[in-house]
Amino acid sequence: MSPAPIAPRGGRFEPRIAHRQRVGRVFHGLCLGAVVFGMLSLVVLIVDVSADGLQVLSLDFLTNYASRIPDRAGIRAAILGSLWVMSLVAVIAFPLGVGAAVYLEEYAPKNRLTRLLQTNIANLAGVPSIVYGILGLAVFVRFFALGRSVLAGALTLALLILPVVIIAAQEAVRAVPGSLREASYGLGATRWQTIRHHVLPVAMPGILTGTILALSRAIGETAPLIMIGALTFIAFDPASPLDAFTVLPIQIYNWVSLPRQEFQLLAAGGIVVLLAALLLMNATAILLRNKYRNEL
Amino acid sequence: MTTPTADTALEARGLSVHYGDTAAVRDISLTIPKNRIVAFIGPSGCGKSTLLRCFNRMNDLIPAARVSGEVLFRGQNLYAERVDPVEVRRQIGMVFQKPNPFPKSIFENVAFGLRINGFKDDLAERVEQSLRAAALWDEVKDRLDDNALGLSGGQQQRLCIARALAVEPEILLMDEPASALDPMATSRIEDLIGDLKRHYTIIIVTHNMQQAARVSDQTAFLYIGELIEYSDTERMFTNPEHERTEAYITGRFG
Numbered sequence: 001m002s003p004a005p006i007a008p009r010g011g012r013f014e015p016r017i018a019h020r021q022r023v024g025r026v027f028h029g030l031c032l033g034a035v036v037f038g039m040l041s042l043v044v045l046i047v048d049v050s051a052d053g054l055q056v057l058s059l060d061f062l063t064n065y066a067s068r069i070p071d072r073a074g075i076r077a078a079i080l081g082s083l084w085v086m087s088l089v090a091v092i093a094f095p096l097g098v099g100a101a102v103y104l105e106e107y108a109p110k111n112r113l114t115r116l117l118q119t120n121i122a123n124l125a126g127v128p129s130i131v132y133g134i135l136g137l138a139v140f141v142r143f144f145a146l147g148r149s150v151l152a153g154a155l156t157l158a159l160l161i162l163p164v165v166i167i168a169a170q171e172a173v174r175a176v177p178g179s180l181r182e183a184s185y186g187l188g189a190t191r192w193q194t195i196r197h198h199v200l201p202v203a204m205p206g207i208l209t210g211t212i213l214a215l216s217r218a219i220g221e222t223a224p225l226i227m228i229g230a231l232t233f234i235a236f237d238p239a240s241p242l243d244a245f246t247v248l249p250i251q252i253y254n255w256v257s258l259p260r261q262e263f264q265l266l267a268a269g270g271i272v273v274l275l276a277a278l279l280l281m282n283a284t285a286i287l288l289r290n291k292y293r294n295e296l
Numbered sequence: 297m298t299t300p301t302a303d304t305a306l307e308a309r310g311l312s313v314h315y316g317d318t319a320a321v322r323d324i325s326l327t328i329p330k331n332r333i334v335a336f337i338g339p340s341g342c343g344k345s346t347l348l349r350c351f352n353r354m355n356d357l358i359p360a361a362r363v364s365g366e367v368l369f370r371g372q373n374l375y376a377e378r379v380d381p382v383e384v385r386r387q388i389g390m391v392f393q394k395p396n397p398f399p400k401s402i403f404e405n406v407a408f409g410l411r412i413n414g415f416k417d418d419l420a421e422r423v424e425q426s427l428r429a430a431a432l433w434d435e436v437k438d439r440l441d442d443n444a445l446g447l448s449g450g451q452q453q454r455l456c457i458a459r460a461l462a463v464e465p466e467i468l469l470m471d472e473p474a475s476a477l478d479p480m481a482t483s484r485i486e487d488l489i490g491d492l493k494r495h496y497t498i499i500i501v502t503h504n505m506q507q508a509a510r511v512s513d514q515t516a517f518l519y520i521g522e523l524i525e526y527s528d529t530e531r532m533f534t535n536p537e538h539e540r541t542e543a544y545i546t547g548r549f550g
Binding site for chain 2: 109110177179180181182183184185186187188189190193197198202
């Protein structure tokens with residue numbers, strides 16, 4: 001028989017429940033304030049831009065080329081340029097990003113070299129976009145002699161978002177439960193069969209979401225494209241990846257830098273279109289994610 | 297230690313597994329007879345699951361694990377250089393502790409192993425046979441296209457057994473297959489294991505001694521990575537040779 005345990009007794013408590021509850025309410029208020037501040041700024045921005053932008057928004061605005069005459073100016077070339085560039089960026093960055101992520105998560109030995117690679121990918125994600133512009137100018141425009149083309153711009157932006165795509169895809173691949181891999185290997189599946197049939201399908205919603213969010217960063221990028229020389233007057237539809245081009249943010253930047261008030265309104269119209277495109281992309285991300293989730 | 301049988305399904309010789317500097321399994325030699333059920337018992341961390349995973353080279357998937365010694369299957373050492381673990385795992389199937397069906401339809405869960413291994417005959421027929429063999433067919437025959445994750449835990453585990461059986465393994469490794477299930481589901485799995493003995497050799501890891509006593513023909517008791525005792529189950533539970541075995545099966549530790 002062991003002796004009965006000594007029950008804890010004595011000692012003073014000072015619960016101060018009212019004070020603790022007050023601190024809790026203050027913290028609650030601060031968090032709410034943070035949300036309100038963020039959302040309010042966004043609403044102000046949208047209202048302000050829309051007030052100006054909606055004045056110029058019309059079918060003509062969407063289908064006209066840029067012009068010296070504000071009444072005739074539109075964003076046709078910029079929209080087509082953005083579409084071209086974004087499609088190519090997606091086609092380049094998605095397979096490279098997913099491939100790199102699958103390699104790092106499923107194939108790479110867990111050694112110092114892999115960790116070094118991993119750290120550098122994270123660092124690359126933080127490199128200012130203008131630096132990618134300089135890289136694009138030196139490598140794609142000059143060395144590969146692609147000129148100031150859609151392809152050169154797309155390659156530059158693809159490099160810019162590649163680290164983000166890799167990291168997002170890695171996280172999605174890592175989140176696939178190990179028990180699924182074991183189940184697959186246990187049936188005599190090879191590594192490729194396991195990745196193809198189980199890891200990628202389960203990771204795909206996360207990969208797609210990450211990729212589209214990275215793309216919506218790319219669609220607003222201006223600096224690297226100015227760097228590789230996309231800041232030009234374009235009054236034709238780009239018809240191949242080797243044509244010169246302009247994109248929405250550059251067209252907006254262009255107009256904002258002109259002194260006349262009419263061009264400021266045109267810039268606001270461009271911003272509304274760009275925001276709408278962004279919203280559309282993010283909505284697509286959510287829809288794709290839900291679709292895959294339901295199929296699982 | 298064990299009664300030698302004419303038909304040996306699997307034989308371990310001097311098998312050790314190290315995780316880094318720690319030995320999880322130390323120099324174990326034992327023979328698994330054909331068409332029998334062998335249980336591995338022992339306290340947590342004794343190496344019973346690690347030993348089981350040596351038999352289909354599942355430990356290959358753990359980068360830190362190093363296996364030495366031999367496992368003989370049909371006279372061939374599974375750890376010989378030219379042996380492909382992919383081929384080994386088709387012949388020595390596995391059922392895991394937590395039911396892990398693929399997040400796909402019931403049909404596809406069973407069909408997957410057949411497809412990847414290039415099964416050329418009637419897929420639907422084989423899926424049905426496998427589900428029948430795992431005593432699940434009657435419960436799922438009307439909803440083969442439903443997602444397997446909608447099944448109960450016990451049904452999921454029987455689906456995992458059906459999936460393993462579909463690719464015609466000779467040996468089935470079961471790593472605490474009922475530990476995540478309720479008593480009813482557990483009893484169904486145990487009945488099923490008894491039925492499967494006619495066609496398969498089964499090695500089952502369990503922390504439940506009553507389960508070992510109920511289902512197995514032979515029992516191996518492991519303690520801190522070593523094989524302490526290996527004999528007919530009845531004998532081990534009525535008249536254990538070693539003091540430590542007796543202490544464990546009578547519930548004095550573990």
